[in-house]
Amino acid sequence: MGIQELTYLLQGLLWTLFLTVIGFVGGILFGIVVAVLRVSPSPWLRIPMICWIGVFQGTPLLMQLFVAYFGLPLLGFNFPAWAAVSVALTAHASAFLGEIWRGAIQAVPSGQSEAANALGLPGWSRMVDVVMPQAFKLSLPATVGFLVQLLKGTSLAAIVGFIELTRAGTIVSNQIYKPLLVFGVVGALYCAMCWPLSLWGRRLEQRMAAGAAK
Amino acid sequence: MTLDFSVVADAWKSLLFGALGTLFLAFSGMVIAMVVGVTGVVILRMQMRIPSLLVTLFVEIIRNTPFLVQIFFLFFALPLAGVRLNPTVTAILALGLNGGAYAIEIIRGGVESIPKGQTEAGLALGLHKHEVFRLIVLIPALRAIYPSLASQFILLTLTTAICTSISAYELTSVGQRIEAETFRSFEVYFTLTSIYLVISLVTMWLLAALGRWAFSYPQR
């Protein structure tokens, strides 16, 4: 494998990072909405979010990518491939992050809300100033864990035909007939991106467990 | 824009068999995953340096690379190692190894979650080590990890879709064949998605019922 092939793989890697960032940032924005609506007392807001989360957690990400890829044009959007993939990843991430944060919001002891109410804080302030900051901290390990999932998940864009790291690997492998070397390198590149994140997530988790034990 | 689901409906038989293929892949994969998981935990508990390191390395590599890369690697590596398997068996092996890495983490957590006092109480009563494990530790440990194992099984079921990349026999590859014949991409994938949703909802429900039946003693 020469410098040319390696450069090609690194270009794919940039696309992988790009898709991950878009999916994650979009997922954060919409995920907050999903989480807040999911804990709403009104069933009209809550039930659609339960369904949204259920659909994305109950179907393969690959299917979600295909449906977006072929479905968006039918709705009249003429998206390039990367945009269709980004839409799917964002929706996917919003459901998973929404569910993670829903759990975190509900894990904040109810005494906190009660104390905020007793102080006469308005509803939004109770959420923004008291509950959300604590929920954010609780949810951090799982959020980092999902970031790793999402990064790995972008590889499925390869099956839709989008040239990111894995697809670049397939192409290079077909050119130079050294599949083990190429996929070994591709795997190592994924590891190099995911492993530090995994370690960070685990450290956060341990720190939290240690804090809870005190 | 016109949608035509009739071509998909005509293929209901192939889809049904594809769905069965998916379930078969998920189930066989999970069986291998459990074997890998238990073996891994036993090795870790022996506390020997090199074997433990290898198990940890295996877990980290699997958890930090995409399944698609893993299955490609296995698909090309096995023939080079002189092992000729059909794609479906290769897929089951890949699913088993992938699920096994997660199972190691889950099972280890479950065994560690049983308080040491439970073992000590059993020993103090005169039971032997293997009896203590079988009669005292096993059921509470299984109960502790059952929800995680159940969601791992659902995840593995959804992961089987990726096995289409090496043309293993399962729902997605069946769907892609229908797509190639009919050019009704959206209709096909929408239907596949719905079938996966039904599969995972029903599986989730069945697993929850099974869990309630198997571990009916009250929680502490």
Place this chain on the structure above:
Amino acid sequence: MREIDVTRTHDSASRAFPKEAAPMIEMRQVEKFYGPFHALKGIDFSVTKGEKIVLCGPSGSGKSTLIRCINHLEPIASGEIVVAGHRLSDSQDAVDAVRREVGMVFQQFNLFPHKTVLENCILAPMRVRKLSRAEAEETARKYLERVRIGDQAAKYPAQLSGGQQQRVAIARALCMEPKAMLFDEPTSALDPEMVKEVLDTMVSLARDGMTMICVTHEMGFARQVADRVIFMADGEIVEENAPDAFFSNPRHERSRAFLGEILAHH
């Protein structure tokens, strides 16, 4: 019994047992380490049949370690332990023989959550003593009745209060018909209002002549039933005394300091 009363006020070195009372539990020069930490230093003591010993001392003094060595939950580095005539070693047979003779009650109860009260009590008698289910159940009901919890036999541990759970744990140990009972801080994990019911059970057990070693800070219990109080610190037996003498006139400075701490909290 009166004869022993006279001798037990002396130091361990000059202690003399009546000839007819063979020691039920005997420890000679027992040493125990956790890595570099010297947990038990040359422990020497013996318990005659029917004697009740209260072991106390600050946390980390080795008192729990000591009783956990008696039934080999902790292996010892050197020294000798003899229980009811069985010399303890690392061999499974010796361990089995000793564990058959001594019952143990833990701070955290350690009832098996997936088994009912009755199942908790019949498990070991059936597996270890090879009783039939009917025999084991009969024994279990007898002892559950004895700790006044017979009506809860079909419940799971999680459905009982802490005090009830600990009484079940006592009954479970008694079902093995042990010759001696070890109690490892049996009331420390209990809510205050439940301490009494467990102590009452232990007192009644003591009245019936059971040989007992109790790690506890319940000084009322010590005064009421103990034949001897053994005070440990830093892995050593510092003082061995009759309860009245120990509480009113402790010989050792560390005992005095310890009693000051304990009594200040009561």
